[in-house]
Amino acid sequence: MTDLTALTIAEARDALRAKTFSARELTDAYLGAIDAANGALNAYVTVTPDKARAMAETSDGRLAKGEAGALEGIPLGIKDLFATEGVHTQACSHVLDKFEPRYESTVTANLWADGAVMLGKLNMDEFAMGSSNESSYYGPVVSPWRAEGSNADLVPGGSSGGSAAAVAARLCAGATATDTGGSIRQPAAFTGTVGIKPTYGRCSRWGIVAFASSLDQAGPIARDVRDAAILLKSMASTDPKDTTSVDLPVPDYEAAVGRSVKGMRIGIPKEYRVEGMPAEIEALWHQGIEWLRDAGAEIVDVSLPHTKYALPAYYIVAPAEASSNLARYDGVRYGLRVPGRDLIEMYENTRAAGFGREVKRRIMIGTYVLSAGYYDAYYLRAQKVRTLIKRDFETVFAEGVDALLTPATPSPAFGIADQEMNADPVKMYLNDVFTVTVNMAGLPGLAVPAGLSASGLPLGLQIIGRPFDEESLFATASVIEKAAGRFEPAKWW
Template sequence: MTELTKLTLTEARARLAAREITASELTTAYLSAIETANPAINAYVAVTADRALEMAKRSDERLARGEGGALEGIPLGVKDLFATEGVHTQACSHILDGFKPPYESTVTANLWADGAVMLGKLNMDEFAMGSSNETSYYGNVVNPWRREGSTEALVPGGSSGGSAAAVAAFMCAGATATDTGGSIRQPAALTGTVGMKPTYGRCSRWGVVAYASSLDQAGPITRTLRDNAIMMRSMASVDAKDTTSVDLPVPDYEAAIGRSVKGLRIGIPAEYRVDGLPAEIDALWQQGIDWLKAAGAEIVEISLPHTKYALPAYYIVAPAEASSNLARYDGVRYGLRVPGEDIADMYENTRAAGFGSEVKRRILIGTYVLSAGYYDAYYLRAQKVRTLIKRDFDEAFNAGVDAILTPATPDAAFAPGAFSGDPVQMYLNDVFTVTVNMAGLPGLAVPAGLNSAGLPLGLQLIGRPFGEETLYTLGNVIEEAAGRFEPGKWW
């Protein structure tokens, strides 16, 4: 029965609708796969087996009545950043020990309304702060991929490492994820999966644990582009509880797949040819250019001159917002509480014990750049740089560019601990992705090839605001040319 887990979301949906399989059978197969793989991969921090089987049973009843929703009976994993009513929601942090919210995030509520089944909560970097899934209180996630001929463990990327690893290892049909500076696209690229970071405001942030509120955005990670488009349509919505969500109709993203790309203008930014870019990444980028050109797209060289300032500006803006957002965790109302002599002492003790070292580092940076003597020098200047980054993209799109093609990551998956002594080197993993969040644009990571060691590499497509359909159309060209990849099973 575990072969059912090899079905794509699209294939499973068709077989469920045709009554060839039941949601209960499919869910049981995934729960069995989790039982086998999770001890080795550590993608799930909580498995909701009983709830999943109950949801699947209800899906079967609806399918029997011909009332199935868009995701009826499809088993999904949920990143631990999304509030799930009555279920473990801790942003993989010790400070939220035992927290089970009495409410549901809008994104997950949308998925359940469309008939999806919740398998459990997925591991992630603590409070979404990390690029390798090594900062989780529950231990690091292991990438299902290994270098050819090697048994060395590799990271799956972060912060949505559990989501990407679970999808790549056939432990769910798709997964929710979030992206603040690359946390959907980078792990998708490192695990050979498809990750969409939609336009800021396309998905509600209500019920998603906040990291940096002006940058955070929810999106799906799946095995194929079509799966991604199907899931994206269910996740997106306007929401009165999130004033940053946008009241625009949600398109049928799936319909965009297979459209002609003839005449679309694809920008290639000179500034993304960074020093030290591995030859394999550069070659992959050129391969992507050739595929799009062969499909009829027009390739144009463009300039995004403020790109070089994006990473330092991001690592001022994001920690500043984090220091404000994380001030609510004090041990008073929920989560961990470490007693002290007085309330101030209790706050200090709780935060010292509850937050991990990377979270503490970012809170300290954020508090520093917001402090009276440094606000103008750092935070205000970073916001001005952010405006210039957005203007660069606006000028490219106004000049007729429909989308931009870049690498998704500066290299393939690396070993845990590779950057443990140098946080700045770790931050450089986001060099190609942070600009998209700073400008609020959609970005899509598509698997595009394997490196010489047999590890997956991804390409990134950046679109106009609310231009996700164009990205799915272009991504389809890359996916069809590159083919699909899956890791060899070792777990």
């Protein structure tokens, strides 16, 4: 039998329905792969074999009766930010030690309702704050990719590094992830996988540990464009428990994969040609433009003049919301508790011990910009800039542009414990330079593998769409995927 973990979700779905193998066999194949690889990659922080096998056997029963759901028997990894009932949910933070919720996030509940199987919880940057998956309490995730001729460990990107690494290394058929400033798209680009951040409000945020509530959005990371479309269809829903959830029907995203882009107008924003951008990123972008032109799309130059303010504005808005959201972790009701002489000291001791360095940095920045005397100068001004960024996109879309094509990251993956990156937080934050505008404007954005760097590492392109027009992203991305091919790491682990 073929290696079952090599199958895409679409292939596994069809084979399960044809009774080529059982959901239990497929699940066992993934559990075996995790056992063999997780010691080297550290992609999972918790594996749930008993739960996975029980869910797979339930799926086999439904498949036998012809009652299969859209994801019946498909084994998935779940980012540690999603509440999973009775299973470790800690946002990879020490402050949430031993927390096991008594409820299920809406997104994961949707997946289980469609028959998916949970393999376990995936590593991530603590509270989703990071671009390299090095801030996790459980240690860094190691990318399954290595540069040609090198044994150096590379980052998988962040904050959804565990999700991207697990998908790339075939430790799950697909994974849930979240994106606040690029945390789906950047790791997808670094690992040769496909990641989509849907429009804000498309997927419910209920039961997802909050980082920055006006920016956070759940989405999938998958091996190809079709699999990402299949997963998003199940993840998305209207949810009365989330007031920002939008009451719109969820389209059949898979039907858009392979759809012609002939006549589509694709915008190329000049502001994304940032100073010091590597030649190979520029060349990749030009290649993507030619592929879309050859497929019949019309390429137009556009301007998003406020793009240069997006990164500084984001790093005011996001930490401000984080400092507010993370105030609830105090050691009183759940998670870590470090005793003190009185209540205040207990709060201080718990938060000092429980939060990692990057989370503390962002809480302090956020508290500062919200404090008296600085609120107007920083936070209010950043929100005004956000409105201008959103207006830039609205203007471009009003002129008949259907989607935008940009690079996904300013470079390929860098090394774990990279001296330059870790010594300068601003340099690390610059990894989000192409992605944060999408979150600030609440738009959908998709990263698709488009080539390899000179050192043989994956590079991705980003497609940005109109609100709730994820279908155009899937159609456009499938053109790039078909032209570029799929990329897989050479197995070393």
